[in-house]
Amino acid sequence: MMAFPRPRKSQQPSLSESEKLLFSGVLRHDKAWARYENPLLRLSFWQMARQFPAMMGTVTRAAWREDRRALLVLLAAELGIGLMRAFTLVATNQILIAIFSAGPTTERLLEAAPALVAAAAVTALSSTLSAVSVAASGRLEPKIERACTARYYRGLARVELATLVDKRSQRALDAGRYGIRSIRTMLGSSIQVINVFIGLVAAAGVLFLLHPALVLALLLIAAPRAWGAVAVVRRNYASRSAWLDHVRATDMITYQLSRPDAGPEVKAHRAGELLAGAYEDMAATSAREKQRLAYAEAGTDLAASAMSGAASLVSYGALWALLWFGGIPLAAAGTAVIAVRNSSQGLGSLVMSMNRLYEESMYLADLEIAYDLAERNAIPTGGLPIPQGPVEVRCEHVSFSYPGADQLALEGVSLTIPPGRVVALVGENGSGKTTLSKLLAGLYLPTQGRVFVNGVDVREADRDAVFDKVALLCQDFPHWAMTARANVHIGRPEIDVDQERIERAAREADALGVVESLPDRWDSIIVSGFERSTQLSGGQWQRIGSARTRYRQAPLVIVDEPTSALDPRAEIEAFQALRSLTDDGTTVVLITHRLAATATADLIYVLDRGRVVERGSHADLMTLPGGHYRTLYELQAAQYAQTARTALPHPTPSS
């Protein structure tokens, strides 16, 4: 059994001073793909070879689904190329027989002519088949990639939010991303493997017909080269695995240097000097490793060449003996030398392609897992319709815990969000307001209890119909790297872009002025780093977010801290605008820590550690001495009063 290099202890990166300072150790990533850092090292070469048909199966199935004609053409072309190799050897043999036969040179050349013509024809045909193969794989590769990628993204778009926030599922879904990249590489590597394999079988077949012992000679010469190739690939792979964290940490440090948001500290606090120094420190250790690999590769190549050379010597000696004792004609020996040389080179590339194929198949397996996970946890389609009209949401004994969490985020919540009213959810950080709002929107399903939208249990409802009724403005709503127009239109993407509706929504959300001040107005990209792009302030973004919610025109509006970045005047106007939404029967759920705004809400629910502890209007809740709401309200009011007192001008001695 051949021995391949495994990572020795000394190959592990030594911890640099910078890593100790910045990360207190190795910076390990909490990523799913970390599982696959050593797949190649776990299996022997032969175990790997046995997995080859399964690896091929995955790619072939995808290719069959997408374009079976191109697949069949590709396989036929590759098979043809292999057969052409065998024919070339047979023709070469015929040429050599004719040349080495007795008689005048002209006669021998005439005798060799048909075989020469055949060899030329075979070469031409082989080139044509290669071109056909390139064209077919060029047609197939992007189709497979597109189909597999689209399936992955559609799966992600449709998966339940609860699955997406589950750390384990998130990792598995994330890992699928690397599989997409592998699909394309896998097809190329598979073709290469098939190509070389058919060529080898053809050469071995011809050699066997000439003399069975020649097949042994082929193996003897090729084996050390194959060993050398595998040894180098595995050593590099082992090194890459061992050094992956080091490389990532180095990348992370340098990435920080170019980020504009890190810029102020990088410059003013001189953090940049620390980071650049850390890079140099860490890069020095990697440079030593690269040097070690280069020396090792040179050594392995030398050893493999020496072994292959010795095997060639033995094989050519045996060939010489066969010729000497008349066991084989001279022409066959010539053909054998050509076949052996060609095949030993082919074997080297076969090993490399199989290694690559194996590595990629690991990532592809991840993609299959991600597909399966996304499809099993997809938001169901179909279900009961939601009655039209203003929206009322009712929770009955609702409890909810996040996947993998020990504690309940909501416990025994029963409440009603009446139609056409402003309802405020109030409570300290982590009390469950955001979680509750996502249950009201049908984004999470309760772990226990039931949520009804217009009398229909969300579990039985057509979830798309529930979503259709809801417009959300989340605390950390997405800032899409798109134009201002697209950032508003994405609030209702299923309709055609309606500029009038966009502008109306922007006006209502006080965002029109923001957009009109941009150099390219609605065509400005509102995330920096692009042509026509500009950077918006936090408050300006919040207005764009509000415009998006308005543009959606849904009967239930849920807004989570919609004014946290607004100036006081804009904030007052924003709350008034929310209030005016109820004029046409829109139901508004407002989450905010600004209790001055909740004072005007029709109904307030106060949450504490996942439970509703108080309910009523502002006036009702202010009558509860020591109540949660009243305490929070008084704290805020006192803060303003205190600030107002201390801000008063100090009396001067003369006054």
Ligand SMILES: Nc1ncnc2c1ncn2[C@@H]1O[C@H](COP(=O)(O)OP(=O)(O)OP(=O)(O)O)[C@@H](O)[C@H]1O
């Ligand atoms: N994705 C999540 N996975 C696990 N736990 C979560 C997740 N999101 C929130 N939680 C937990 O659920 C609880 C309620 O969080 P939630 O965000 O609903 O509070 P909140 O009242 O909106 O807080 P804040 O006022 O800070 O926005 C918290 O203990 C929080 O840690």
